[in-house]
Amino acid sequence: MRAPAPNSTIAGRARPGTQELGALIAGLLLTGLLAGCDGGSGPSWPTDGSLTVALESAPMHLDPRVATDQASARVLELVLNGLVTKDPSGSLLPDLAESWEILDDGRRYRFHLRPGVSFHDGRPFTAADVAWTFGTIVDGSVPTAKRSSFRLVEAVEAVDKLTVDFHLSQPHGALLVDLTAEQGIIPDGTTSDEANDVLIGTGPFRLVERRADAVVLEPNADYHGGAPRITRLTLREIPDSTVRVLELRKGSVQLVVNGLTPDQVPAFRDDPAFQVVETPGSNYA
Numbered sequence: 001m002r003a004p005a006p007n008s009t010i011a012g013r014a015r016p017g018t019q020e021l022g023a024l025i026a027g028l029l030l031t032g033l034l035a036g037c038d039g040g041s042g043p044s045w046p047t048d049g050s051l052t053v054a055l056e057s058a059p060m061h062l063d064p065r066v067a068t069d070q071a072s073a074r075v076l077e078l079v080l081n082g083l084v085t086k087d088p089s090g091s092l093l094p095d096l097a098e099s100w101e102i103l104d105d106g107r108r109y110r111f112h113l114r115p116g117v118s119f120h121d122g123r124p125f126t127a128a129d130v131a132w133t134f135g136t137i138v139d140g141s142v143p144t145a146k147r148s149s150f151r152l153v154e155a156v157e158a159v160d161k162l163t164v165d166f167h168l169s170q171p172h173g174a175l176l177v178d179l180t181a182e183q184g185i186i187p188d189g190t191t192s193d194e195a196n197d198v199l200i201g202t203g204p205f206r207l208v209e210r211r212a213d214a215v216v217l218e219p220n221a222d223y224h225g226g227a228p229r230i231t232r233l234t235l236r237e238i239p240d241s242t243v244r245v246l247e248l249r250k251g252s253v254q255l256v257v258n259g260l261t262p263d264q265v266p267a268f269r270d271d272p273a274f275q276v277v278e279t280p281g282s283n284y285a
Contacts, residue, residue, distance in 0.1 A: 032133045043251025051230035054253040055245045058237040060215055063195035064184045073182045080184025080201035083111055084176050092176050105170030113162040114268050117224050118207040119187055127158035132188040142192050149178045204228045213237040
């Protein structure tokens with residue numbers, strides 16, 4: 001029998017009463033912070049409000065139109081917003097689009113955008129940014145494997161500053177699934193090289209440093225959903241699963257998401273210094 005594979009998140013355990021990690025939306029949206037450890041044993045949490053997350057690999061490309069690897073998706077989900085987002089159960093909710101309509105017998109989707117949103121560099125977010133991001137996929141000016149996901153989209157039109165239309169060649173009920181932060185919105189005119197070098201989004205975190213083995217993010221104080229409480233977030237590449245275990249136990253890494261082998265998880269589940277959070281996954285094994 002094939003059964004849903006669980007998502008496993010392992011982190012150091014917080015003292016009772018401390019602010020704990022918020023929902024991991026679309027894999028990793030951090031809105032809270034675990035702090036300290038109980039009993040004085042085991043790894044200690046950083047006292048400066050920072051957090052380090054272990055990744056199996058470094059991001060390959062930070063242009064959301066091009067990136068297809070999981071590590072890049074982790075970064076995109078934190079730095080960008082999509083037109084829609086997913087809740088922990090997988091249901092689609094408004095994000096940069098406050099609402100939408102399905103018109104012309106399913107051949108046109110009209111999105112009404114959230115007002116008052118700005119990019120990390122202060123530029124206002126408008127329909128022109130949506131039209132640019134998806135238009136460059138649809139017209140082929142940015143070569144990408146994601147083009148197949150939008151093969152039924154004929155054009156993306158900025159109707160006014162806060163309204164955008166997706167024109168389809170035929171009804172396509174799965175369109176919304178491809179409009180999350182993994183295909184988030186970047187500023188109008190941004191080239192693929194520019195996005196990869198300095199990713200600018202509207203998300204809860206902004207990119208401040210990118211190294212060969214790590215990406216460093218800081219909170220977006222002007223985030224429309226409220227600034228994260230994490231002061232500095234580092235996504236660090238640790239390719240070997242055994243090393244990820246050692247780094248967790250040492251305390252140099254505080255969080256691993258779906259990054260340990262099944263036989264490594266029980267030891268953390270039985271250790272009071274750590275917390276294992278399991279939720280239903282969408283993969284089958």
